Amino acid sequence: MKNKKPIAVVLVLIALLAAGTGGWMWYQSGREKPLTLYGNVDIRTVNLSFRVGGRLAALEVDEGDAIKAGETLGILDKGPYQNALQQAEANVAAAQAKFDLVIAGYRDEEIAQAAAQVNQAQAAYDYAQNFYQRQQGLWARRVISANDLENARSSSNQAKATLKAARDKLSQYRTGNRPQEIAQAQASLQQAKAQLAQAQLDLQDTTLIAPSDGTLLTRAVEPGSMLNAGSTALTLSLTRPVWVRAYVNEVSLNKARPGTEVQIYTDGRPDKPWRGKIGFVSPTAEFTPKTVETPDLRTDLVYRLRIIVTDADDSLRQGMPVTVKFNDGTQHEQQ
Numbered sequence: 001m002k003n004k005k006p007i008a009v010v011l012v013l014i015a016l017l018a019a020g021t022g023g024w025m026w027y028q029s030g031r032e033k034p035l036t037l038y039g040n041v042d043i044r045t046v047n048l049s050f051r052v053g054g055r056l057a058a059l060e061v062d063e064g065d066a067i068k069a070g071e072t073l074g075i076l077d078k079g080p081y082q083n084a085l086q087q088a089e090a091n092v093a094a095a096q097a098k099f100d101l102v103i104a105g106y107r108d109e110e111i112a113q114a115a116a117q118v119n120q121a122q123a124a125y126d127y128a129q130n131f132y133q134r135q136q137g138l139w140a141r142r143v144i145s146a147n148d149l150e151n152a153r154s155s156s157n158q159a160k161a162t163l164k165a166a167r168d169k170l171s172q173y174r175t176g177n178r179p180q181e182i183a184q185a186q187a188s189l190q191q192a193k194a195q196l197a198q199a200q201l202d203l204q205d206t207t208l209i210a211p212s213d214g215t216l217l218t219r220a221v222e223p224g225s226m227l228n229a230g231s232t233a234l235t236l237s238l239t240r241p242v243w244v245r246a247y248v249n250e251v252s253l254n255k256a257r258p259g260t261e262v263q264i265y266t267d268g269r270p271d272k273p274w275r276g277k278i279g280f281v282s283p284t285a286e287f288t289p290k291t292v293e294t295p296d297l298r299t300d301l302v303y304r305l306r307i308i309v310t311d312a313d314d315s316l317r318q319g320m321p322v323t324v325k326f327n328d329g330t331q332h333e334q335q
Contacts, residue, residue, distance in 0.1 A: 035255050037305070037324040039246030041316045045217060048234040049227075050076055051205040056225045061234070063219050069212045073234060076206040076227070081199070088192070088199040095185075095192040102185040114170040121163040128152075128159035213239040242312035244276060246324050247302035255326060256281060256305055264309060265323040266316075274316070276324070280306035 054076040061073050135152035138144045218235035221227060244264055248256045256278055263273035282304040307324060309316065 035252050035326040037246040037248055039244050039322055039324060041320040042243040042245040043318045044238050046236045047232040048236055049230050049232050050208055051229055052202050053227055053229040056221055056223050056227055058223055061216050063216055065216045067210045067214050067216055067236060069210055071210040072207060073210055074208040078206050081203040081206055085199040085203050088196040092192040092196050095189040099185040099189045102182050111173045114173045118166040118170050121166040125159035125163045128156040132156040242309040242316050244307040244322055246305045246307060248305055249302050253303055263325045275310045276307040277310055278305055279308045
């Protein structure tokens, strides 16, 4: 009897231990595991080119240089564009002078000269008209021939036409230019100014300026090369922003919402993650790209994520494989 009691206690303890272990395993199996995704670092690059063509005069940077926004990267030969600018400035000056002349109208001296021509034409007409009237009297008495009368009539009509032309010219000088002429001169001036603005812009575009901070990846040309407008001269890798491109399947899609905070690991830094936040979730499904290493089948349909790295540094490089871990199976922060 004395030996049976300790055995019974041991059996009870074993039963309790088994029940506790089973309960703990059941509890653990019921918890949702943190979501883990796999992707690659995505740093955008910019192909830099001159907006105008010409001979490359100088390149101020080389591959691997750290570039700051606003920094001068290269310069084209400015000579042809400086000449074009001077010609455009001369065209504007000529158009401006013509417009001012049209607005000002005719000078007083020109108006006085036109008035004198009217007086002269008036005197000539008066004489021709009087002569014609005398010839009519002589024709009535049959002193002159019909041909003489016709010549007198023709001279009177011609003098009358000359007088009318002189009066019209004087009226034009006193009234000034027509609105259509003023509008035409103004349009010519605006066209010349637009050509000047384009010439100034072309001269400015002979200098290639860095659009943002980054690292120079490729130097595709050398000084002395003839470049066409838009041809790539340099390739710049942007320093910011740094993204991670990852993929999530449909089952875990509800956990990867915009604003969700994650941790990003690389093989070279497994104990010091970067912080990230999901910024974009693709609305359409696609097949997992072959460059993404996942434990799942590659043919599974997944949704692309763009994760913004909030504390990125120079350790993250283009295309680097990373592991994205969520804090737990349910936690997410909605923006």
